[in-house]
Amino acid sequence: xxxxxxxxxxxxxxxxxxxxxxxxxxxxxxxxxxxxxxxxxxxxxxxxxxxxxxxxxxxxxxxxxxxxxxxxxxxxxxxxxxxxxxxxxxxxxxxxxxxxxxxxxxxxxxxxxxxxxxxxxxxxxxxxxxxxxxxxxxxxxxxxxxxxxxxxxxxxxxxxxxxxxxxxxxxxxxxxxxxxxxxxxxxxxxxxxxxxxxxxxxxxxxxxxxxxxxxxxxxxxxxxxxxxxxxxxxxxxxxxxxxxxxxxxxxxxxxxxxxxxxxxxxxxxxxxxxxxxxxxxxxxxxxxxxxxxxxxxxx
Numbered sequence: 001x002x003x004x005x006x007x008x009x010x011x012x013x014x015x016x017x018x019x020x021x022x023x024x025x026x027x028x029x030x031x032x033x034x035x036x037x038x039x040x041x042x043x044x045x046x047x048x049x050x051x052x053x054x055x056x057x058x059x060x061x062x063x064x065x066x067x068x069x070x071x072x073x074x075x076x077x078x079x080x081x082x083x084x085x086x087x088x089x090x091x092x093x094x095x096x097x098x099x100x101x102x103x104x105x106x107x108x109x110x111x112x113x114x115x116x117x118x119x120x121x122x123x124x125x126x127x128x129x130x131x132x133x134x135x136x137x138x139x140x141x142x143x144x145x146x147x148x149x150x151x152x153x154x155x156x157x158x159x160x161x162x163x164x165x166x167x168x169x170x171x172x173x174x175x176x177x178x179x180x181x182x183x184x185x186x187x188x189x190x191x192x193x194x195x196x197x198x199x200x201x202x203x204x205x206x207x208x209x210x211x212x213x214x215x216x217x218x219x220x221x222x223x224x225x226x227x228x229x230x231x232x233x234x235x236x237x238x239x240x241x242x243x244x245x246x247x248x249x250x251x252x253x254x255x256x257x258x259x260x261x262x263x264x265x266x267x268x269x270x271x272x273x274x275x276x277x278x279x280x281x282x283x284x285x286x287x288x289x290x291x292x293x294x295x296x297x298x299x
Contacts, residue, residue: 038087048080048098056101060084067116067227070101070109085119116222131161135196138205144189147209151240158182158216160189160209162196177258179251180208182215189213194258204254207247214238 039047045058054076060083067083078101086093093115100108133141140160148156180191189212195205214237221231230238238244 040087044082044087044094047094048101054078054101056080058082060087064227064229067119067222068112072104083116083119086115089115113222116227117220131159133160133162135162135193137196137198138200138202140191140205140209143202143205144209144213147206147213151210152213152217156213156216158187158189158213160191162193163190165193177255179254180212182212184216187216189216195254199257200254201250203243204247204250207241207244210241211238 041058041060044060045056048058049056055078057077057079059079059081061081062084063081064083066081068086069081071079073079080101086097089097093112096108096111099105100112133139133144140162144156144160148154177194178192179195180189182189189209191205191208191212195208214234215229218231218234218237221228221233228234241247
């Protein structure tokens, strides 16, 4: 302890009554109150209630694409959809949201949409997935190294693994499929195990790895409360992959194969399955094969 600190500690305590000295040495530190729990949906609805004559319908979602949206309907009705992260929003954001619902001015919505970037990714509460890059047919580690050296100059540091095999068939049939995903929290690329089969060309896996690796280097953008994972910058870089159109057509065929593989294919794939079977897709596929862009393997 320095001599100055000892001198201060030796001084008598300030009086409890009367006026404080002009330059007090004892200062009460005021810390902002930190909420111990997020607001409930009902509490948030009360705080942003736009007006007594306007009916507000608030929906809390886990949608990471459209994290905030407001729809003004007839008869003074408003449908507001917010990501669950807004339950932890500071008073400034909640006040801006309330002001936007009352006035409709875009400057308030800019504050609301900017907060979307501050919402962290939802933690993965599932059991840790062991890294298994070597599959029964394809070795993801070797394919990842080719993509890393060929497109990123060896600068990638993320890891790669196959997804869980139990994801191949679900209890109630598949509702959706992602060929790959990038987990920013653990810098990990996961590839769907359905792609580990002989009829899936290695070129398609290179494209999926390239796509997910771009997520690790291209930051997400937000526009009007909508998170853009595939921003214009992302799409421009993705177009540098050779034979991109052929890879997308091949992805539709694999999607159709996966839908027929599950016990109850979802109706959301109807248009994709039709597109994969059109003469235009077949013509583009034959042209790609003639140009050497697509493996002759048929999915």
